[in-house]
Structures are given as structure tokens and as C-alpha cells.
Amino acid sequence: MSGSEKSPEGKPKGQVPPRGSAKKGRMAPKRPPIAASSKAGGTSSKSGGAKSGGNTSAGNKPGANKPGANKPGGNKAGSQPRGRQAAWQARRRRNRWLAVGSVVVVVVVVAAFIVVKASDGGSGGGLRKPAPIAVVNSLANVSMSTLVEATADKSLQLYYPAKAVGGRLTSGGKPEVLYIGAEFCPICATERWAMVVALSKFGTFSNLQQTHSALDDGDIPTLSFYGSTYTSPYLTFVSVENETNTSKLLQSYTSAENTLWKANEIAQGQSSEGYPFIDIGGVLALISAQTNDTLLISHSFSNIADSVGDNEKTIGVNEDASAAYLIKAICGVTGNKPAATCSAVAKLTIPSNTSSGESSPAS
């Protein structure tokens, strides 16, 4: 800034500056002709000289510095630059505060983002954490009419449960729904959303976990059954999350479960076990997610949770329809109980698969 502090008019040193504005830190570069009021500033060298007592001829005369020495009009001419100067300084102050204020607003917004995110539980990394109660309740409360309505969407390309092998599957005198999956598996991640919605119509989950599939395998936000409990008067739900989302052993399945799993995979044309495997009472079995897992990629946990139950959204209509068909399948083993739930899907029929679903290879 200091490098530019010179008198543009190149007047001899000591000469009175043309305006009060030409003081330290400022210069007047090439400017268009100045309006009448500005010209008055230019002529104020007389009054300025009188005011400052500079080296003008008038200033050298005795008494030239006395108030009112330059008249008439000297005071009037001097008050205009002072007025302009004051207005200019006020304007500068206001602009400076505007600048500070605008920067503060932006910084506060960024800080608010960070604070809200930190209080929300931080990053989507890591293994798992308890799922928000609000999300679990929201999934449980999707209405049956919404779920059934989703199945009417002709554009959906779903994969459906097929006939199971291995005989009826029961536990504790109730039909059993067996799930074998893994937290790393993106296909399991996709199917769990529909499973939680469907199973919540027959019982109650507690301590469901929030997790995501492997970072290098979709990183799909989802729920995990690991550590959760499920109570239902109609069925027993057995879940095995075989591996973590970093592919480390988490829960083991029994040899009987493995036999059942392998038999159903082979029956549905697969050569080996893959995640997920869902056996619905030994009547129907699902060896894939019902919908395409790529739909959920790049969506956050809350984004997916908000979409489920909203048939206007692609994720919502796919998960809702998947849940409806799962409910239909489960009603087939619970003797159509509870009646309120099963009557809502009474007219629904589970189509035969026209293509093979995807699954993640089990290690």
C-alpha cells in the first residue's frame, strides 16, 4: 500500500494537497472528471491552506491562521470536504462491519454443520453403533397400505423368495425365520431395511445396530441384527451376522443351518453359499436382496431411513414393495397371523423369479 502513496498531481513538496482525501494511505489515480462538488474540493486548497497554515502566500501573512481569516466563503468551502470525509468514513465503517458480519455468518454456518455432525455421532466409519430409536420406530410404523401400494409399481424389478428345501423350520414351537448374512455384504445391507420393516409387523426389535457394508463394497448404510433381540408371539427370528464389515468373523452358524443354507443355494441354482440367506419357516427361501443394492449407494443412513415408507422415492418404493412380499411370505408360515397385517397382503401373490438374484460369496 505504501508504495502507491504519492501525489498523483506531482505538486511540489509542501504544497497544500488538493483535497482532504489525499492524506496518508490514499492516492487519487486516473479519474474521470469530477462533479461540481468535487471540484469544490479541488479549489479548497485556498481554504485548506488557510486552515493548515501551509506555505501559501496567504498563510505567510500575519494573522492568516486566525479563525475566519479567509473570508468570505472560506468556512463554507472548508465544511464541504469535512462533511464528505465524515460521510465517507461512516460509509467505510459500515462496509467494514458488513464485511466482518458476512464472514462471521459463513463461519458460523460451517461451525454449526460441524457441531451438528459431531453430535449426530460422527462419521459413517467404524463397525456399528445403536440405531437411532426414531429410525427403528419409523420403519416399524410404515403403514400396510403404503407397503402394498408399492407393489403396484410395474417398473419395479424385484427378486422374490422361492420354494425352500429342507422341510419346515420351527423353533420354540413357532415358525422360524432364519437369516444368515454379513455386515460387509452390500446385498444384505439392502435387504435388511425391508426385513426390519416386514418383521416389525410381527414382533418388536430392540437394540438394532446401525452399520454399513464394507467401504470398498458399496459402503451402504444399513442396520445390523448383531446384538439385537426380537420378540414375537407369531414367529422366532434367528439371525447370524457371520462377518463384520471388515470381513472378520462375528457370529457362527450351526452345522444344521449350514446344511440348510447350502441345500437351498443349490436348489436355486447356486454352486455355493452366498450372503444373504433367508429361510422363511422352511416354506420359502431368499438367497439375494429383493432389490438392486446399487440403488442405496451414495445415500446416507438418514436419507435411506427417510425414504423408506415414501413410495415417491426410488429407494422407498423398492424397499416398501420388498417388505410387502416378505410379509406375504411370513404370513404363509404364521397361519396368517396377525390378521390385521396378513389381511392387508391377502390379495398379493408372490411371482416366480425371472432372473437370478445377486449374493455376496460367503468365506
Added chain:
Amino acid sequence: MRRVWWPPAIGLVLSALGFGVSGYLTYEHYTGSKSLSCPATGGIVNCLKVTTSIYNNIHGVPVAVLGLVFFAVMSVLQSPPAWRSPTLAIRFARIVWSLVGVATALKLVYDELFKLDAICLWCTSVHVISLLLFITTVFGTVATAPLPDEFEELDEFVDS
């Protein structure tokens, strides 16, 4: 108008940095992000998730390309001649453009934190540059405010 050295100096350096990073992200965008230098660490940092997400374009235009355009225009607005110019339209355009940059950055940060649960370090550097450009622009604009008589001209210009 006062001449101040730092707004064009800082503004140009920041614009050049932003242009460079946006260029890199544009290259990665059109080459499938195969050489993107920002591995997923298992935490919130996951560049690939961000740069290949559905939030990586605005009305069909890749965000990286928009960044290139933003910093190219900003380089012009931050140039010494532009800062020396007393033209109100240029001063106004510079502020509005920097505001567009910081508002877009805030929108993208929101998407990253609350929709994707992932942060891209390259994108974050562009967001920080946009914020610094905004700060440089608003304080530079105050520091280079027209002199009192020029304000009268500006007022007349505005009034006209």
C-alpha cells in the same frame, strides 16, 4: 480509489490453487477416479464415495467442471487490473461471484456431511479456498473503497 497490494495478490494465488485442484478433480471425474489420491481410511474421509456420488453434479454438470469455470472467472476478477478498476459493475460482480462460490461450497459440505456421511479432502480444500476468496474479496473491497469524491460519482452512477 486506493491501491492496495494484497487483494489481487492473495486472490490470484487462491484462484490459481482452486483452478489446479478443480482441474485434478475434473481429470479424475472423466477417467473414472482410478488414480484419485485419497484412500478411504475407514473414517469419514472417503473421496471416492463423494466424487462418484449422485451429489457430484448440479443439473447434470459435474461439480469439478463447475469449479474449473468458477476459478477461471474468479482469476479474471481477482487480477490487478480488475482490482484497480473503479467500475462499480466489476466490484459488484467480484463480490457476487465470491458469494456464489462460498454458497455452493456450503451446499456441498452439507451434502457431504449429512447426505453422504463422507468427506473428500480434495473437495474440502476447494471449499476452504472458496471461503478464503470470499474473505479476501469482501475485505479487499472495503480496503479499496472509492475515495469521498468518487463515492459521489458512484452515487450518481447508482442513482442514474
